Structure formats: C-alpha cells, structure tokens
Amino acid sequence: MPSQPALALFDLDGTLTRRDTLSDLLVRQFGVIRCAAAGLRLSPWLFGVPVGRVHRDVAKVHVLRHFFGGMSEADFAAIGAEYARQHLPKLLRPQAREQLDWHRAEGHRVIVISASVAEWIRPWTEQEGIELLSTELARHDGRITGELAGVNCRCEEKVRRLRALLDPAGYDPIYAYGDTEGDTAMLAIADHPVYRGLR
Numbered sequence: 522m523p524s525q526p527a528l529a530l531f532d533l534d535g536t537l538t539r540r541d542t543l544s545d546l547l548v549r550q551f552g553v554i555r556c557a558a559a560g561l562r563l564s565p566w567l568f569g570v571p572v573g574r575v576h577r578d579v580a581k582v583h584v585l586r587h588f589f590g591g592m593s594e595a596d597f598a599a600i601g602a603e604y605a606r607q608h609l610p611k612l613l614r615p616q617a618r619e620q621l622d623w624h625r626a627e628g629h630r631v632i633v634i635s636a637s638v639a640e641w642i643r644p645w646t647e648q649e650g651i652e653l654l655s656t657e658l659a660r661h662d663g664r665i666t667g668e669l670a671g672v673n674c675r676c677e678e679k680v681r682r683l684r685a686l687l688d689p690a691g692y693d694p695i696y697a698y699g700d701t702e703g704d705t706a707m708l709a710i711a712d713h714p715v716y717r718g719l720r
Contacts, residue, residue: 528692529624530683530707532699533635533642533655536719537621538612542637545612546604547588559587578673585638585658586667597658597665601640609645617719620698625651630692634683634707636675654682675703680710 534541547556560567566583569575589597613621624631631651635642639655646653657670672678689695689710697704697711698719708714 525691525693527624527627527629528687528689528695529621529629529631530695530697530711531617531621531631531633532701532704532707533633533637535700536698536704536717537614537617537633538609539614540612542604542609542612542641543584545608546600546641547584549604549608550600551588559584563587578669581673582668585669588667589658589665590667592665594660594663594665598640601638601642602644604641605644606648609641614719617698620719621649621651624696625649629696632683632686634674634679636673636703652686654679654686677706679704679707683707683710 531537534543544556547559551559563580563583566575566580570577570580621631633642633646633651633653633655635653635655637655639653639657642655643653654674656674659666659668659670672681674682683689694712695710696713696715697708698715699705699708700717704716708716
C-alpha cells in the first residue's frame, strides 16, 4: 500500500515573515505620514482591539476601506503584485525560508494559510509553486469596496478553508507552523505543530 503524502501548512505574518505584511505594504505604498494620519483617524477601532471593545475583523475592514475602498481592481492587483514579488521575499525569516524549502524538496504539499489578502501574497506563492488560502476582498463594479468577501481567514476559518480544499486524513504526517492564537485551530490538526519555532 503506498504511503500517504505529507502536508505542510504555514501561517504567513509573523511566522514566515518578520513582520505584518499589511502594515509593511501600507507604509511602502502610501508613506509614513499618510499612515500615521490614518492611524489617528482610525484610532477608535485600532485601539479598541487590544482592550476587547472592537473585534479585530471590524478594525481590519476600517483599515482596508480607508486605503483601498473605491480603488480599481486593476490598480489594487498591480499594487499587490509589485509588493508580493519585490518586497515580501525580503521579509522572510531565514529559518522559515529553510523550512519551506525543505518541505518543497521533500515533495510535500505546501499551503500558506493567511488572514492577509490574496493580492499581495498569491504572486509570491505562485512564483514559489505552493498553494494559498487567504482572505479575499469584495468587489463592486470593478472596484475594491474594502469589505471582506466572506470570513477573515483566521482561527477556525483556516481549518474550514483547508477542509473545503482537501481531506486532512489523506495526509501523513501533517506539519503546521503558526505564531498567534489565530493559528491554534490549524496547529491542532497537525502531527507536528510548531508554534513560534521558526525565529
């Protein structure tokens, strides 16, 4: 009987990368001054998250709507592609890069499962030859609304998306790498869960 293939699941922000890709993209695209001004304007939502008064998904939508709401799909895709190809690779942690390369060399199925938005990740994952499950943004009349298309890809949603793609029982072993409580559900289904171990 042939052995089952192995599966490797990676969170992106803080696990594969040294810092959050959304904030990094915003600073690169819009500049520090504009981002600081937006931070002040959005402070009721941003500061409400750590004290438990605002859900993180609500704060995220306010940020995305502020910067990208009304932008054409073509412009948004171009911004994301430029970031994914030119900047995201430079944020990868060396140890995370090595582990990712090891899984690929071993022929494992590798999937990045991220709460960040597909447009600034997918060009990189396609370049790497690996798969992606991530948050998507809503569109209307060819423009980005800033709203989420479906559920933010974190916590249990990571596992739900994965199960919609494949049956985890068909893989042995399963490796998973994460760094926050948003990765706990994904780590729980792994034979080899690694929490903050790629630093």
